[in-house]
Amino acid sequence: MATDPFPNMDSPQSRLLSSLHRFASVWGTVVIDGVSTVGDISIFGWQMVLWMFRAKPKRETLMPNFYAVGVLSLPVVALTGTFIGMVLAIQSYHQFKNIGMETFLGAVINMSLVRELGPVLAATMLAGRVGSAMAAVLGTMRVTEQIDALISMGANPIHYLVVPRFLACVLLIPALTIMADFMGIVGGYFYSVIVFGIDHAQYLRNSREFVGSFDLFTGVFKSIFFGATIAVVSCYRGFHCQAGAEGVGRAATAAFVQSFVMILLLDIVLNIFLDAVYFAIWPTGAKLF
Amino acid sequence: MQESILDQITSTALPHGKRPILETRSMSLQFGRQVILKDISVKVNKGETIAIIGESGCGKTMFLKALVGLLSPTSGSVVFDGHDIQKLDDQEMTNLRKRFGFVFQNAALFDSMTISQNIAFPLRQHGVPKGKTAQNLISERLAEVGLPSNVLPKRPSQLSGGMRKRVGLARALILEPDLLLYDEPTTGLDPIMSDVINELMMRTRKRYPVTSIIVTHDMHSARKVADRIIMLYPYTRLEHGESQILFDGPPSALESTKDRRVSQFVKGEAGERLMEMLASRSKGPADTFGRVDPNHDDGMDEE
Ligand SMILES: Nc1ncnc2c1ncn2[C@@H]1O[C@H](COP(=O)(O)OP(=O)(O)OP(=O)(O)O)[C@@H](O)[C@H]1O
Numbered sequence A: 001m002a003t004d005p006f007p008n009m010d011s012p013q014s015r016l017l018s019s020l021h022r023f024a025s026v027w028g029t030v031v032i033d034g035v036s037t038v039g040d041i042s043i044f045g046w047q048m049v050l051w052m053f054r055a056k057p058k059r060e061t062l063m064p065n066f067y068a069v070g071v072l073s074l075p076v077v078a079l080t081g082t083f084i085g086m087v088l089a090i091q092s093y094h095q096f097k098n099i100g101m102e103t104f105l106g107a108v109i110n111m112s113l114v115r116e117l118g119p120v121l122a123a124t125m126l127a128g129r130v131g132s133a134m135a136a137v138l139g140t141m142r143v144t145e146q147i148d149a150l151i152s153m154g155a156n157p158i159h160y161l162v163v164p165r166f167l168a169c170v171l172l173i174p175a176l177t178i179m180a181d182f183m184g185i186v187g188g189y190f191y192s193v194i195v196f197g198i199d200h201a202q203y204l205r206n207s208r209e210f211v212g213s214f215d216l217f218t219g220v221f222k223s224i225f226f227g228a229t230i231a232v233v234s235c236y237r238g239f240h241c242q243a244g245a246e247g248v249g250r251a252a253t254a255a256f257v258q259s260f261v262m263i264l265l266l267d268i269v270l271n272i273f274l275d276a277v278y279f280a281i282w283p284t285g286a287k288l289f
Numbered sequence B: 001m002q003e004s005i006l007d008q009i010t011s012t013a014l015p016h017g018k019r020p021i022l023e024t025r026s027m028s029l030q031f032g033r034q035v036i037l038k039d040i041s042v043k044v045n046k047g048e049t050i051a052i053i054g055e056s057g058c059g060k061t062m063f064l065k066a067l068v069g070l071l072s073p074t075s076g077s078v079v080f081d082g083h084d085i086q087k088l089d090d091q092e093m094t095n096l097r098k099r100f101g102f103v104f105q106n107a108a109l110f111d112s113m114t115i116s117q118n119i120a121f122p123l124r125q126h127g128v129p130k131g132k133t134a135q136n137l138i139s140e141r142l143a144e145v146g147l148p149s150n151v152l153p154k155r156p157s158q159l160s161g162g163m164r165k166r167v168g169l170a171r172a173l174i175l176e177p178d179l180l181l182y183d184e185p186t187t188g189l190d191p192i193m194s195d196v197i198n199e200l201m202m203r204t205r206k207r208y209p210v211t212s213i214i215v216t217h218d219m220h221s222a223r224k225v226a227d228r229i230i231m232l233y234p235y236t237r238l239e240h241g242e243s244q245i246l247f248d249g250p251p252s253a254l255e256s257t258k259d260r261r262v263s264q265f266v267k268g269e270a271g272e273r274l275m276e277m278l279a280s281r282s283k284g285p286a287d288t289f290g291r292v293d294p295n296h297d298d299g300m301d302e303e
């Protein structure tokens, strides 16, 4: 219960003061919690990095995680990638047609896909499909004392549980990103060329001229950070799960929401950074026309 | 504390055989502000079998976990075979863990592994002892806990609770550890199987000089298996300045104890606790036990 520091006075000033006091204490708690969580997650991530180099991960812990991230996530990433490519085509076609530049549609669709939508989509799908599952599995292990059992038998849970999940996410998210890119490009091409009837040679030429390998690199580079974030946040949420089925559910939700927010934040930061790199290398930049 | 300094001197002066293999020195454990254990000092000699009894929620599981470093005490220390376990580094702790076996309250089997992988887990972590094969050890332990070998390829989710518990027991026993901690090994088993487990604990003890600590609610089992019984009491229910260990002695001394809280627990009589619970219930959804106003006498006959 919040204690009211000015219980018996109800002059406007004291009421203002007391509401200020409450405001400060509520927001103070929020800020302190936030900062300490970020600190905890950083320590957690750092321990994981240490364990990654201290001991070789066990093969039997790697394979199931690689399978879950790399193989089982592929269909959903491919599917959403295709749809996003088609949606982009539908959304932009009429504007471009109005100014008579529908052949440039490929450049725009493919650029957005490769630089932005492919990696973010793959990361979102991974956070939803794999991240929350990781938090739920590790949370259940925490709640049912399986993590204690691991420790009691001399296994380090970070080494045994977190490192393989981290490696799976970081090493395989580039593949997922490229899959999303590719299927998006196919979807966009299908809608633009087959459905809208844009000339396919021009569509391809404009795309090829405008989208370069640096753009592809940008997307893949960002995705590695997204993968790392998903793994660390989700595993952290699982490890700090509260008791009971409700706790596990909350850990899974929090894993998705927090990794998603982190993905978007990182996306901004990385875009600023990569833009700076780009203009340092090619000061004139790329031109659409 | 003076006492702990004295303990340290005597424990190094004693001949090796007499030194307690496990000792807690005024160990306290807290979750945030909630005090679970306060100033617990216990010495366990090599080869002893100790039963820990006490009501649900008094901190028995926490106590066991603190003994093997699964929880760190807020203050005080745990000394195993001359090592203060909080001062050990990761590697030393891992080596020490080879000598511990922990049977968890709800088995804590790994869902992602088969039963045979579960039982073999300590072997994979620490290596197979010389002159044995993993397969032999697994089937030996499985037979000991009374399970057929056709459970080996199954998953934990395909077994009943009691079967899982016995698999957990087999897993803890596989490396023949020096210190075995059992968290309610017979709870949830049928009477015959409970007795099988009791026999198993006694046989293990005969086979090699294991030190066991058994948390149990089963007084029959405690009397049968243990040389010494320790009763813990919830910290919040203690009178000021009392020790949380209400009883510490051989099972035979239980009958002659003067403390009513001990004799009532042993006989399984609710006594005044029933009154307290009724009283606190009539006050509405009361917070926790033990916060009952002793002068509160209305409302007993509500409803
Ligand atoms: N993670 C936690 N955070 C806060 N309090 C906890 C936590 N785990 C346990 N507790 C509290 O610690 C106390 C002791 O718990 P413990 O599991 O040791 O009880 P127990 O004696 O083993 O009971 P039981 O016989 O029911 O298993 C309980 O009152 C519980 O509320």
Ligand SMILES: [Mg+2]
Residues within 6 Å of the ligand: B060, B061, B062, B105, B183
């Ligand atoms: Mg318990």
